[in-house]
Amino acid sequence: LAACSGTGAGDGNAKAGTLVGTGTGSSCTISGEVPVAAAFSLTGAAAQYGAGQKNAVELAVENLNKAGGVKYKLTVEDDQTDPKQGIQLFEQFVQDGSSVIIGPTLSNTAMQTDPVAQEGKTPVLGVSNTAEGITALGDYIFRDSLTEGAVIPQTIKAAVAAHTLKNVVLMYSNDDAFTTSGYQAMKAALDADGVKILDTVKFSKTDTDFHALLDQVKNAKPDAIVVSALLDAAVPLVTQARELGITVPIVGGNGFNSPALIKGAGAAAEGVIVGAAWNSASENPQNQQFLKDYQAKFNAAPDQFAAQAYAGMQVIDDAVRIGCSGEREAIKTNLSKVKDLPTVLGDMSIDSNRDAVQTALVQVIKDGKFTILK
Ligand code: 1QQ
Known part of the structure; x- marks a missing residue:
């Protein structure tokens, strides 16, 4: 293994019982599984958005776990499109030692759940929250969804x-x-x-x-x-x-x-x-592979929310590998260092406000499909 040349939590040798590994980037090796928890709306009013998000993070974890060196253990729970249920899930995730939380589906829920994670010093990556003020809830709150x-x-x-x-x-x-x-x-x-x-x-x-x-x-x-x-x-x-x-x-x-x-x-x-933030017809090779994998696994086409959720796991994996650590503090520090990461959405960066930087496009529905207007 390459010696760790990075800075931060990944330096040196793995400590027993921690998620700190050795190496960085593609050579990072962490011995334990990194626990990732997601809260999505699988029932209730936003279920039509949440179903694809769940599928996509499952697919992403499956693919990332094949890359070698780092393995993720994913838990996905249903926030029922209810902020109160979301708060309970976030409390559970903070307590059970999840390294990072993905979600929740709606900004309306995130406004109430994210302070729980902030208080519990657990990083959150929103993958569909687009309201103003989400990441301003605290320095543990990030998103890969354009506002x-x-x-x-x-x-x-x-x-x-x-x-x-x-x-x-x-x-x-x-x-x-x-x-x-x-x-x-x-x-x-x-x-x-x-x-x-x-x-x-x-x-x-x-x-x-x-x-x-x-x-x-x-x-x-x-x-x-x-x-x-x-x-x-x-x-x-x-x-x-x-x-x-x-x-x-x-x-x-x-x-x-x-x-x-x-x-x-x-x-x-x-x-x-x-x-x-995404057009299904994008020729980005990662997107083409994503469309194929998703179709094969779920017998359905992904939507933008699925693509953003998939990219979310890619962003988390990059942050984990930058510090070669699956610990909360390291992930929090290194999410800010994600720059020009090739994802299924195209190149993605996280800025100093913990928001996504990515090229947007404008679509028009034509013949029953989202097509590019500009
Ligand atoms: C938000 C949104 C929704 C459309 C996500 C499904 O953008 O709640 O922020």
């Missing part, structure tokens, strides 16, 4: 350019951390681009009947509707908008980034514009 603030401005610019938008109506559910943050990013981007907001329409994430609100939207005669919503509201909203004869473009935030929108809204989803 609404990072993605929405280029999404709005691309929509404005494609459809010469001058006047829009903004719609959002005001009882969720992610949708509220998305709304703020949308408003700021529209203001910056000189697009007039004719009306701002609020609803609840549990609403499914949008007819009255959409009548109001239709009467305002906007050039587009800009929507910050999760799937359970997004599907009926988009469907009913088309039923009511609203034909203008609909622009969504990260909540729209799911094949479940296309499946649920059918033809009504055509033309929907959404910013994204």
